[in-house]
Amino acid sequence: MSQLKLYGFELSGHSHRVSLFLSLLSLKFEFIQLDLSNGEHKKPEFINKNIFGQVPVLEDQGRYVADSNAILVYLASTYDPEHKWLPQDPFLMAEIQRFLSVAAGPVAYGPARARIKNVFNAPVNIADAQNISQTVLTTLDKHLINKSWLVGDCPSIADIANYSYIAHAPEGGIDLNLYPNVLRWLSQIEQLTGFVAMPKTPVGLYQPQTLV
Known part of the structure; x- marks a missing residue:
């Protein structure tokens, strides 16, 4: 190889x-x-x-x-010759594509943008990004009420595409504690064999508290 x-x-x-x-x-x-x-x-x-x-x-x-x-x-x-991460079933493939679009759409314009404002001081409207974040995270939390994964019964690339920016949403000032099903889903990804984390940046909700 x-x-x-x-x-x-x-x-x-x-x-x-x-x-x-x-x-x-x-x-x-x-x-x-x-x-x-x-x-x-x-x-x-x-x-x-x-x-x-x-x-x-x-x-x-x-x-x-x-x-x-x-x-x-x-x-x-x-x-992935066993097609675990991208099943060949047309319905599951379509559902995965839908969540790839979520990653490229509201997750990118919500949690990702709020984060880059705080981490890189990018010229974005953080209030708008946080509002988009609230909407998409509320929707995903409802979607995950009786589900372990975004699509089907196993982890797929839909989960991987959406994980990173949602997991780091607190860097953009977004409180994930409001979304218990999302937190459970994130935890399940983090327990997968081979999981590697992205470094956290001490901004937003990760910013150390000022001593008084």
Whole structure:
């Protein structure tokens, strides 16, 4: 098996979801950290790997796969011969695609944006991001009332795609204690063999309390 390379950034939830899935699949890979603050992801060498200049990018056998959700689909299709993570049943595949869209939509514009405001001081409206977060987390909490996983009876790439930014929502000032079913779901992912965490940043609800 060829050496996989993952070009990313350790505090990027998009990068983490791919690192996490590679680990869950027990795949060895080299993580290549890009200096986003100096625009390394916008330089010609990287643009040749991803025309949109975004991380992550997976290199496999001289080919490049860009976009974190697309990478999850690629890895599940290539390295999971039993199709546990991306079942071939058309209904389950459609449901998984729906939740990949949730990861790329309200999760990206909610928890992810609220987080990057506090972690990177990005020019986003954190109040809007927090409102979107409340809506999507309330919906997911209801969805998970009698469910262990987002789709079907087993973990899938739908869970992996949504995990990282929801788990780190407190960095954006979002209290996950309001969503007990979401917390249970996060805990189940964290108990999977091969789970690796994304580093926490001491901002938002993770900010150390000031001593008085």
